[in-house]
Amino acid sequence: MxxxxxxxxxxxxxxxxxxxxxxxxxxxxxxxxxxxxxxxxxxxxxxxxxxxxxxxxxxxxxxxxxxxxxxxxxxxxxxxxxxxxxxxxxxxxxxxxxxGLMGAVTVTGFAVPFLSAWNPSEKAKALGASVKFDLSKLDPGAMAVVEWRRTPIFVVHQTKKALENLPKLNDRVTDPALSEGVARSSNDKFTVLKGVCTHLSCAPKYHPEIEPKAWDEEWLGGFFCPCHGSKFDLAGRVYKGVPAPINLEVPPHSFDGDTLIIGEPA
Ligand code: FES
Incomplete structure (x- = not known):
């Protein structure tokens, strides 16, 4: 124990x-x-x-x-x-x-503008095919959850402020992943992450607000996993000293104009 x-x-x-x-x-x-x-x-x-x-x-x-x-x-x-x-x-x-774990209960818990694309076709789900998402629906600061291969995928539209703040957290995260780019994405606006905590696979909650939180007085926005208190920044990088050992995973994805294609690497 x-x-x-x-x-x-x-x-x-x-x-x-x-x-x-x-x-x-x-x-x-x-x-x-x-x-x-x-x-x-x-x-x-x-x-x-x-x-x-x-x-x-x-x-x-x-x-x-x-x-x-x-x-x-x-x-x-x-x-x-x-x-x-x-x-x-x-x-x-x-x-x-x-x-009621990774579906509606989880997604309705977000306190920010939220778009769900949790309804790919049954055929797409069965085949594990790629899933497309229209990024033009997503305002800055909002996050969508898209289901791909029965995994929730977080799509975050980063704000200018968030992108400015991410480098300030390089010293507070376990793996800054600098080679992946500031938002761990090839796109300068959108970050795409698997919404599965790397500790014991709970669903982290999206908290983009820049304000003191119960779990971090200097919170600059990110994800908090209520199961055991793991913290990730808005690029999914895990903070030091929490149970989750590694960053949230980035699924294979690519961009075609305003279309995000999850499941197809660039
Ligand atoms: S499952 Fe997220 S902190 Fe344990």
């Missing part, structure tokens, strides 16, 4: 299965990482053994679609084997909706 500065305790159960609790909140939370998609929910118990049992039951429910009436009928071996089976895409889609 590990415990961070905020008093959050992380208990690793198996690959992709964790429990969390905090000093202030007695309930255990269950986290599941299924093929890079994170599912979390409160297990509403303060008992670790019970939390572990509920975590396994929940995982089984996700894989089979059945709620086990008899908890003792399940054992770890069955569930670990279930983990090796591919989740059916239809079921996965349903889970995305019912678990």
């Amino acid at each position: 590990s415990k961070n500065k905020q008093g959050k305790k992380h208990i690793h159960i198996l690959d992709g299965m964790s429990l969390y609790t905090r000093d202030k909140s007695p309930f255990y939370w269950g986290y599941l990482n299924i093929d890079g998609e994170i599912y979390k929910k409160s297990l509403k118990t303060t008992d670790k053994k019970e939390a572990e049992r509920l975590l396994f039951l929940w995982k089984n429910e996700l894989f089979t679609g059945e709620v086990a009436k008899d908890a003792d009928a399940l054992n770890k071996t069955d569930l670990i084997e279930a983990n090796n089976h591919k989740v059916d895409n239809t079921r996965r889609k349903a889970l995305m909706i019912t678990s």
Whole structure:
């Protein structure tokens, strides 16, 4: 078990299965990482053994679609084997909706102008094809979330002020990534990032405001991951001293005038 500065305790159960609790909140939370998609929910118990049992039951429910009436009928071996089976895409889609993790719940949480392009065609999703996004819809300072290969992609329209501020953070980030350009983009206005925290794959929140924040009194805008407090600047560069080890990833993408093409490298 590990415990961070905020008093959050992380208990690793198996690959992709964790429990969390905090000093202030007695309930255990269950986290599941299924093929890079994170599912979390409160297990509403303060008992670790019970939390572990509920975590396994929940995982089984996700894989089979059945709620086990008899908890003792399940054992770890069955569930670990279930983990090796591919989740059916239809079921996965349903889970995305019912678990409310990376979809609407996340995107409506942004406090800034926001555009969602979360609806590529089913065919495009199935093929993992490239996805196009019209950048002319995006005002300076706004961010859009575009789904590509079932991954949320953050598209940020950088403001002039943001571009001026990014070099000021070079000393505060782990990897300044100077070779990638000031906004880590070949375009001087738009930054394109995978919206997946590089710690345990939560969805970081977009906070472009330049103002003191609870997590940083000298905040110059960026992304904050509420799961364990990782901070990234507006170019997705991770701050020093947070749980996330590396910068937010930049997906392959290219620009064609006002069109962003995600999935096709320049
Ligand atoms: S998932 Fe842990 S800080 Fe983001």
